[in-house]
Every structure is written in structure tokens, then in C-alpha cells.
Amino acid sequence: ITPAVAPESGASETHADQLSKLLSETDVYVKYKLFPKALEHLRRVFSLDAENVEGHERLKDVYLATGREDDALAELLKLAEIFAPSDPERAEQYLRELLSIDAGYQAAHDLARRYRLDLADVPEVELGDDSEFDFDPDDLHTGTVDPETEDVGFEEVLSADLGEVS
Numbered sequence: 001i002t003p004a005v006a007p008e009s010g011a012s013e014t015h016a017d018q019l020s021k022l023l024s025e026t027d028v029y030v031k032y033k034l035f036p037k038a039l040e041h042l043r044r045v046f047s048l049d050a051e052n053v054e055g056h057e058r059l060k061d062v063y064l065a066t067g068r069e070d071d072a073l074a075e076l077l078k079l080a081e082i083f084a085p086s087d088p089e090r091a092e093q094y095l096r097e098l099l100s101i102d103a104g105y106q107a108a109h110d111l112a113r114r115y116r117l118d119l120a121d122v123p124e125v126e127l128g129d130d131s132e133f134d135f136d137p138d139d140l141h142t143g144t145v146d147p148e149t150e151d152v153g154f155e156e157v158l159s160a161d162l163g164e165v166s
Contacts (some may be wrong), residue, residue, distance in 0.1 A: 015048045015049065018048060019045060019048055019049060019052065019055075022041050022042075022044055022045050022048075023041075023045060023054050023055065023058065025041055026038045026041040026042055026045070026055075026058050027058070029041065030058065030061065030062060030065070033065070035062050035065065035066050038058070038062050039059075039062060042055050042058060042059050042062070051082055053079065053082065056075050056078055056079050056082075057075075057079065059075050060072045060075035060076055060079070063075060069101065069102075072101070073098055073101060073102055073105055073108075076094050076095070076097055076098035076101075076108075077094075077095075077098060077105075077107055077108060077111065079091075079094040080092075080094040080095045080098070080108070080111055080117075081111060084111060084114075084115040084117065085115070088115060088116075088117055088118075091111075091115065091117055092112075092117050092118060092119060095108050095111065095112055095117060095119060095122075096119065096121075096122055099119070099122045100122075103122070
């Protein structure tokens with residue numbers, strides 16, 4: 001994905017140099033795994049331009065590098081939302097990346113439908129039908145307790161696993 005300025009980006013010419021410097025410094029922090037510093041710089045980027053595409057891309061990368069997958073997915077969705085009205089192909093790229101991480105991310109499928117984006121080559125997760133879960137509500141409680149299946153308390157499990165500790 002090539003860097004681009006978001007449609008109708010809020011960055012003015014006066015902020016362009018400042019944004020460029022912040023993003024370059026962010027890259028250095030990410031390279032050396034100084035993620036808190038990178039996040040601090042990205043906050044400053046977003047204070048100047050909340051829809052800065054390069055900032056959101058870097059934020060997604062930081063989130064993935066630090067194990068914050070849910071946050072990374074939210075950033076990918078935001079990027080797709082930014083581009084969906086004006087650059088559907090770019091929005092599709094972000095959604096494909098998102099769905100490669102979590103194919104069942106419903107908001108991504110909803111966005112694709114809302115903007116009629118082409119994700120035909122991305123398999124949609126099938127949720128299955130109710131027949132997979134065969135249960136009768138009457139089986140849930142008969143009013144009697146079977147001693148073999150009765151719930152065991154935490155202390156009993158702990159003492160069984162560790163032996164009696166006094």
C-alpha cells in the first residue's frame with residue numbers, strides 16, 4: 001500500500017513539515033521498538049490531522065507489533081472507512097488486510113456491503129446453523145443434583161491439584 005493523503009485531509013500546508021518530521025521520527029522509534037515514544041508522536045500527528053493516513057497505518061503497525069490485535073483491526077477499519085467513499089479499491093485493500101487477520105470481523109463485512117466493495121476473493125466466515133447445537137432446555141435442570149457432576153469449589157480443585165497444603 002503506497003502512502004497517500006486521505007481525501008479531504010485536515011492537514012494544512014503549515015502542518016505538512018511538522019507532520020513529516022513527526023512521522024519520520026515515529027519510524028525511527030518503531031525501528032528500535034520504542035513503541036511508547038512512537039505512540040506519543042502519533043498522538044501529536046492526530047492532534048494536527050485526525051485522519052492522517054500514514055499515521056493510522058503506522059499506528060496499526062505499532063498495535064500489531066505490541067500484540068494489540070483488536071486495536072490494529074479498528075485502525076484498519078478506520079482506514080477503510082476513510083477511503084470507501086472516494087477510493088473503493090484502496091478501502092478494499094485495507095479490508096482484505098483486516099480480514100486476513102480476522103475473517104469474521106463483522107464490521108468489515110458490513111462496511112463492504114454498505115459501500116458495495118468487492119471482497120469476492122475473501123471467504124466470509126460461515127456461522128453454521130443451529131443444528132450444530134442440539135440441546136433441549138428441559139435437560140438444563142431436573143431439580144436433582146448428580147454428585148458425580150456437581151460443581152466443585154476452587155479450594156477443592158486447588159487441594160486436589162497441589163495436595164493438602166497447611
